[in-house]
Amino acid sequence: MTVPPPPPKITVVVPKSAAIHSATVSAPTNIACIKYWGKANTHYNTPINSSLSVSLDQCDLRAVTTASASSSFDRDRLWLNGSEVLDVSTSKRFRACVDGVRALATDKIDPNTNQVLVSKADWEGMHVHIASYNTFPTAAGLASSAAGYAALVAALVQLFGAKESYPGEFTAIARQGSGSACRSLYGGFVAWRAGGAKADWSDSIAEQVADESHWPEIRAVILVVSDAKKETSSTDGMSTSVNTSELLAFRAKEVVPKRMQIIEKAIKAKDFDAFGKVTMMDSNQFHATCLDTYPPIFYMNDVSRSVVQMIHKYNEWAGEIRAAYTFDAGPNAVLYTLDKHVVELLALVLKYYPAKSNDFVEEYVSSESLAKEALAFELDPSLIAAVEKSCRVHEHGDVKMVYCTKGGPGPQTLDPSESVFEFKME
């Protein structure tokens, strides 16, 4: 399957001999196992419960952002996927990130001369130009805001040489851009602590539970499910849920704290059975609270539900949890599994959610090599018999594409040659 190429660089004309300071980074998206749903404080953009996610490998899905500052810039500007976003300088989320990170700026020192090139005060006097793009095919409908705001904050940190005054301060800034973005500032398994003990919510931060090297066998197979109807935006949905669902309030207060302990223990022990079970239960409970919202919110559809049933039959057949589904605010299924089961799982997926034909499987599955292994894999007839009780073979198109990916690191600093900008001297 072809990932779209980076958009052409954004060309900006600047005065001759203008000093431009730039940093370019990439950041991952993340998929929650313990779900974030419901804001405790809309001003600080903080959650009613803690959550936990896996940061995904950046090969297929990533946001790339260049942050530049120059005394020659006459105003703050932002370009997303090639087009400029107007009036960005007044956007609350954008300002929170730019001003939040700049407040932690340090002097930029010439490594050779030890001379101060840019002082903290100098940074304050400069406007920024930000250019960002992501490699999420729009068709995929996979949330890109987490990766995008994480890349923005990470790029600004590089640009300004920012230093945290307490651990997690950068994640608290990213959280004000987009809640789940705070979890994309680390790799591996990341918890977002709800916080709330401090009046300014500075304790609502992300923490790395384990890095990507701790449990490298973790794999994610993402089924992009077609959906005709327009979805309720997360922000709107959360606020309606908080206002109307008694089950959501109970979940946040009584259920999630226990589940955070269970999943962190499971991750540390690399216990996939416990990790998978609590992940599935929490996805179901999140969607249950959406259904308990008035009017109800539906994100999963009949295809999503058939995936759920296929996975339960698969695990029952195996006598262990080999795959665990989770669904965000949409019908797409993310299936977590282990390296040793990924070919069997993909073979099962390709049987019940087939490509247009086997000749088209490379367009349908992100990994050509895995796709070929899966097509060659012989599913156990007793597994097929077990699954067929609850899952039919779907038409091609019910699932639009399949990503095969894994856990990965946090934001990466990229070479200046990968800058999203091209600055032309007048």
Add this chain to the structure above:
Amino acid sequence: MTVPPPPPKITVVVPKSAAIHSATVSAPTNIACIKYWGKANTHYNTPINSSLSVSLDQCDLRAVTTASASSSFDRDRLWLNGSEVLDVSTSKRFRACVDGVRALATDKIDPNTNQVLVSKADWEGMHVHIASYNTFPTAAGLASSAAGYAALVAALVQLFGAKESYPGEFTAIARQGSGSACRSLYGGFVAWRAGGAKADWSDSIAEQVADESHWPEIRAVILVVSDAKKETSSTDGMSTSVNTSELLAFRAKEVVPKRMQIIEKAIKAKDFDAFGKVTMMDSNQFHATCLDTYPPIFYMNDVSRSVVQMIHKYNEWAGEIRAAYTFDAGPNAVLYTLDKHVVELLALVLKYYPAKSNDFVEEYVSSESLAKEALAFELDPSLIAAVEKSCRVHEHGDVKMVYCTKGGPGPQTLDPSESVFEFKME
């Protein structure tokens, strides 16, 4: 639409001059507004929360049962819809009903001679023959067990001239046959009090909140939704939910008691807005707890969900609640409305869930007259515009048939000529 005719009478050959005592009754089904889901005690078949339902008119949907007793019968026998159920005499549910009512039997007196025809002791010595049928097309997939066990108990009460030792004792007996059957022993609006203060659960009984004459404007439009996959039985589903859903326990303890007060107040005040809102919220919460069950249980499908969205758009457009949906353990939608809105609602239903063609509407809708009024009704263009945002016109077949019915009375004593038995003397 054609309701299937009663099955041929069950012919039983009895010794010449044998005295046969018989009673024939019909009983309604009921549709819950506050849902019963989860058993507190499986032996006594009692619920974890109270519930409330509307007993439906018996013209379309009813169970008819004849209970007969004779010293000439050599064993207890039961026929359902024309075929005999074997080994019934050892069925726990059947025995609970027969023995439970017989224990409350009274002497049968000859009205003319005042002579005792059958003494309480005589009843004890007789076996019973029971024959029952219902007018629920199997296609409909509408629960018939509530009506069936209610008709069984009501027929036995007639047969034995049984007298309650406390109010609701008969409903406590019917509850042991099938939980929701206790609510079908009364007409109108019926609450099932969870009980549990008494060790023998004799306080888990149904009570009439208001009879069918209190709010005669109430109408029910039932959309029978096609569903490919086999559903989880209520008994199995409930037990899995009770064992795995923390949300269900919270709902039963904290949410339902408040909702019972709200809906009883709404019924007494004939406040359809309050009645409809809590009915919809409780249906959604019941299905939310099914989704929170592990593995999750799905009863609603994409067609069910589209009905939910259509009804919300309809009510938003109207600026008041004109229709309220509720879903039991299956995909069928029951829409409560008022007499003055039923034609508009049916017109909306026929637009988005059409009959094969207008020529077939009489096969598709239970009431020919209402169907014709609905076809002639001009829906407000602004209503169509509002609904079309979230609901498409479905293919015929997504909804298999539409029942138009209303609230109705409890069990009715029928003429001996309607006996389900024909006893032939040897």
